[in-house]
Amino acid sequence: MTHAERMSAAVTTLPVDLDEAAHRCLVAGFEGTTTVPDTLKRLIDRGLGGVILFTRNVRDAEQVRRLTDELRALRPDLLVAIDNEGGGIGHLVSAGAPDVPGSYALGVVDDPALTARCADALAGHLATLGITASYAPVADLQHQPRNPIVRTRSFGADPDLAARHLRAWITATDIRGIASCAKHFPGHGGTITDSHHGVAIDPRPYDELLVDLEPFRASIAAGVPMLMSAHVVFPALDANRPATLSRRILGDLLRLELGFDGVLVSDALEMKAIADAYGEAAGARIALAAGADQVIVAVPDLAVTLACRDAVLDALHSHVLPEERVWEAAGRVRRLAERYATPRRRIAAWDADAGLEAARRAVVRTRTLPPPVRGAHVVDLFPAPHPALNWGGEDLLTALRAIDPTATGTALNTEPADPAALVDTILREGAPLIVATSDAGLHPWQARLRDTLLARRPDAVLVDTGLPEDGALCSYGRGRVNLRAVAEVLAGA
Numbered sequence: 001m002t003h004a005e006r007m008s009a010a011v012t013t014l015p016v017d018l019d020e021a022a023h024r025c026l027v028a029g030f031e032g033t034t035t036v037p038d039t040l041k042r043l044i045d046r047g048l049g050g051v052i053l054f055t056r057n058v059r060d061a062e063q064v065r066r067l068t069d070e071l072r073a074l075r076p077d078l079l080v081a082i083d084n085e086g087g088g089i090g091h092l093v094s095a096g097a098p099d100v101p102g103s104y105a106l107g108v109v110d111d112p113a114l115t116a117r118c119a120d121a122l123a124g125h126l127a128t129l130g131i132t133a134s135y136a137p138v139a140d141l142q143h144q145p146r147n148p149i150v151r152t153r154s155f156g157a158d159p160d161l162a163a164r165h166l167r168a169w170i171t172a173t174d175i176r177g178i179a180s181c182a183k184h185f186p187g188h189g190g191t192i193t194d195s196h197h198g199v200a201i202d203p204r205p206y207d208e209l210l211v212d213l214e215p216f217r218a219s220i221a222a223g224v225p226m227l228m229s230a231h232v233v234f235p236a237l238d239a240n241r242p243a244t245l246s247r248r249i250l251g252d253l254l255r256l257e258l259g260f261d262g263v264l265v266s267d268a269l270e271m272k273a274i275a276d277a278y279g280e281a282a283g284a285r286i287a288l289a290a291g292a293d294q295v296i297v298a299v300p301d302l303a304v305t306l307a308c309r310d311a312v313l314d315a316l317h318s319h320v321l322p323e324e325r326v327w328e329a330a331g332r333v334r335r336l337a338e339r340y341a342t343p344r345r346r347i348a349a350w351d352a353d354a355g356l357e358a359a360r361r362a363v364v365r366t367r368t369l370p371p372p373v374r375g376a377h378v379v380d381l382f383p384a385p386h387p388a389l390n391w392g393g394e395d396l397l398t399a400l401r402a403i404d405p406t407a408t409g410t411a412l413n414t415e416p417a418d419p420a421a422l423v424d425t426i427l428r429e430g431a432p433l434i435v436a437t438s439d440a441g442l443h444p445w446q447a448r449l450r451d452t453l454l455a456r457r458p459d460a461v462l463v464d465t466g467l468p469e470d471g472a473l474c475s476y477g478r479g480r481v482n483l484r485a486v487a488e489v490l491a492g493a
Contacts, residue, residue, distance in 0.1 A: 014316060018323060020047030021330035022312050025288055027052050027081065027265065031300035033059045036070055039302040043309070044071070049294050049333045050079035053131065054091055056300060061095040061129060068130030068343075077337040079179070081133035084122050085153060086355070087479040089136075089389055098125055099484075100355035102477035103138055103165065104467070105362035107155035112168035114361075117354035119169040123176035124350035130343045132178055133336075135228060135265075137169045139182040139215040140189040142467070148442060149194040149386075151467055152477040157189075159211050163218030170222045176347075179340040182219035183228035184267055185254060186243060187212030195231035195273035196388050199242070206236040217258060225336055226263045227254070229292060231273035241290075242273055245283065250291030263336045264291060268298040268388075269308065280304055281311035288312060289321050293329035359485035362476050370461045370473060372492025373432040376400070378409030379453060381446040382438035382465060382478060385413070396436050396465065399483035404491040409434075415445035423452050433457050434490060438478060439466035461490065 014022070023043065027050040030040050040051070051071060058064055068080050083089055087102020098121040106115045119137070126134060141162060142154035155162040166182060173180040190212065193200040202209070216227065229244040237253065238246040244266045254260050266287045269275065274283040284295045297305040315321035380396040397409035408431065416422045426433070435453050440446040454460055462472040463486060475486040487493075 014313060018316065018326065019313070021326050022316060023047035023309065024049040024330040024333045025294050025312065025326060026050075026284075026305065026309055027079070027294050027296045028302065028305045029054060029296075029298040029300050030302060031056060033057055033063055033067065036067075036074065037302060039306070041074060043302070043305065044074045044078060048075070048078065049337075050081055050133065052135075052296060052298055053080065053082045054298070058092055058095050064092075064095050064129045064131070072130065072341075077334070077341045079133045079333075079337055079341055080131050081135060082126070082131050083136065083389075084126060084134040085136040085138060086118060086122055087152060087477045087482070089153075090479075092125070092129070095129060096125070098122060098350065098352055098355055099479065099481040101359040101362065101479050101482050102152045103155045104142070104152035105476040105482060106165055106358055107158075107161055108362045108365055108476055109358055110161060110164075111361070112164045114354060114358050115165045116168040116172040117351045118358055119172040120176060121350040121352065121354055123173040123178040124347060126178050127176055127344055127347045132340045132343055133181070133226070134173060134178055135181045135183060135226075137166060137180065137182060138184075139166055139219055140184060140187050141212050141215065142189045144190050144192060145441065146192045147189055148192070149196070150189045151439065154189060159214035162215040166215055166219050167222040170219060170224045174223065174225075177340065177344045179225045179336060181226035181228050181265065182216060182224045184230035184232070185216055185227045185264075186230065186234065186237070186249060187216075188230045188232055191232055195242075195267070196271045196386075199273050199277060200230075200232045202232055202234050204236065209234060209236055213258070220258055220260050224262065225340070226265055227260060228265050228267055229287075231267050231271055241286075244274065244292065245278070245286045245290050247290040255291060261332070263293045263332045265294040266292045266296055268296045270297065270299045270304065271388075281307045284308035285311045285315045285321055288329060289315070289325060293332045355481045356484065359475070359479070359481040360488065362482075363474070363485045363489055369489055373434070373461065373490060374404050374492075375406040376404075376408075376432040376434050376461075376490070377426060377429055378407060378434045378436065379426060379449075380409060380411040380436045380465075381440070381449060382411075382413050382436075383443055394478060394480050394483055396434075396463065396483050396487060399480070399487040400490060402484075403487055403493045407491075416449070419449055419452065423449070423456070426453065427456055433460040434463060435460050436463035436465055437469075437472075438464070440464075440469070463490070
């Protein structure tokens with residue numbers, strides 16, 4: 001028994017059924033691909049509500065299915081979940097996940113039937129792996145140009161468009177027997193801070209925030225079984241606490257006004273917006289008291305999960321956290337598990353080509369296409385991969401060379417030490433030039449290098465692999481199919 005577990009054993013014992021109810025309110029991350037840690041086994045034995053898988057738990061499809069079978073053998077009603085948005089969120093790439101563009105590209109195409117086919121492919125693949133809960137789709141509206149975290153994960157800025165595609169996604173996922181989760185309530189798209197890294201604040205007045213609620217209303221009307229809360233402070237709603245910890249937002253707004261009675265799960269408690277300001281353990285206790293039904297502790301260090309669990313048990317024993325709140329939350333989780341925890345035995349085939357079709361249609365939809373070029377030199381500029389989202393660092397050069405082996409290029413995810421020397425080297429070749437950026441407005445080094453190249457080579461073809469910028473061919477994301485689709489246009493394939 002670890003030190004953390006010995007400390008846990010000192011927590012005053014609660015009645016067995018209440019202890020189990022409290023454990024149902026937790027979702028834990030863990031380390032490993034082939035074995036379940038003993039600490040996790042003991043949590044599952046006491047009623048753990050769910051686990052969340054990440055790339056660290058994935059080697060290949062057969063291994064994932066063995067792992068989920070082992071988890072479910074420990075407790076058949078355990079929910080096994082993963083972030084599965086498509087696009088650049090690629091935890092299951094090595095397990096053969098279907099290639100699907102991010103939501104923004106789907107919004108650009110604006111064909112809800114195609115969105116449903118993409119969601120069906122993702123959900124069908126999850127079913128083959130024994131994963132039956134997906135923390136997707138994103139219901140946030142992307143309307144703040146400097147937002148660093150939502151961007152192409154969103155269907156767009158139009159609430160009606162987002163609602164159409166959320167309904168399509170949620171319905172298609174549910175038909176597969178997979179629980180979807182609209183996130184991040186009441187919206188993360190109006191911030192300029194990534195809540196993974198700090199406290200995010202949306203300063204807009206109440207009447208301006210109402211539009212962000214519409215995609216969540218649509219998700220609830222579509223029967224979404226889960227919503228995920230945002231670690232965002234909305235002064236117009238609650239000036240003191242982020243939504244995850246706010247009774248006004250989770251209770252009054254979501255439960256009473258919007259009428260949601262499904263499972264409300266918190267975003268991961270180790271994100272700095274919670275961990276730095278409150279600590280994960282206090283965050284777990286406050287979130288459940290405020291109205292969350294499950295809290296996610298995604299880090300693989302199970303000592304953090306144990307600390308969160310113990311804070312909840314201590315709060316129950318001291319009556320700081322009312323038993324009725326935990327019974328209510330556990331009841332919702334139990335109903336969710338009854339509906340979704342058991343994988344289906346027969347899994348119909350899905351449309352493996354839907355994602356590439358969507359990516360292609362997005363690229364050609366909105367602007368005049370440049371003439372194709374062969375043997376081009378590609379300068380692909382993009383930010384470093386986000387560690388929590390696990391975008392894999394795919395680059396446009398690789399995608400283009402798969403079509404045109406004569407292409408050359410340079411791929412950079414950080415500012416070069418000597419930009420002037422790099423520009424001289426690139427231009428010395430004299431090849432047709434393609435310059436791609438990804439959200440250059442957020443990363444000034446990209447804009448500087450792009451503009452320097454354009455000043456000397458105004459004939460260069462401009463590409464944007466993030467949100468669209470004026471005059472550039474746009475992929476609307478850096479998922480593999482996004483880059484493949486734009487490479488096809490560049491090479492005339």
